[in-house]
């Protein structure tokens with residue numbers, strides 16, 4: 001079964017556009033859970049462009065499903081992650097000028113730093129996920145530094161079409177298989193939506209998908225609870241097809 005993590009960053013993006021109190025991502029998290037979310041995901045960026053420290057503090061106290069905190073692998077954010085104590089931390093690369101997270105974390109190139117972070121977080125009882133591109137070198141490095149989970153960056157798959165999309169899907173399938181054999185749990189996310197999610201969700205061994213922009217975009221029209229439920233039903237229909 002593939003579970004659904006709902007990324008609520010873009011609710012905070014709308015709030016920050018006016019510097020007011022609404023829309024509050026804490027409310028969005030409650031509605032996402034009513035809609036069937038298995039996990040609530042937030043990215044606390046160093047520039048605090050959307051999610052704020054206060055949001056994560058309240059979410060920690062109110063979210064009853066898994067709370068997944070995405071953050072950069074830098075001392076300030078790791079200290080905060082340890083204080084906030086989410087169930088899971090996903091380490092992501094971060095560049096201030098980017099619109100969204102572009103490309104995966106270079107675990108192979110920063111192995112010592114990432115290993116230290118994994119050790120610190122694991123000692124505090126937090127499961128650690130690494131957001132990486134579907135490449136063997138990065139998967140090997142993720143296993144070496146002791147990560148529990150990899151989240152495969154699906155941006156290239158989402159942004160391609162035709163034969164190229166087929167090729168990107170094969171990379172995700174091969175990477176999932178390779179990571180499972182390295183005893184890593186496999187998640188995926190970025191750019192997934194109601195039209196392109198099924199092939200990724202159907203990948204043998206895929207355990208969780210993190211989806212933000214598409215769900216928040218649909219919620220503008222149909223409401224948060226309904227937008228999450230629709231995505232959840234898509235994933236559940238796959239399970240029904242598989243197991244009758």
Ligand code: PXP
Nearest residue numbers: 101131189190191210211212213
């Ligand atoms: N997973 C990670 C690690 C991300 O950084 C993001 C984007 O914030 C997502 C998933 C969700 O991407 P999207 O908003 O395109 O669904």
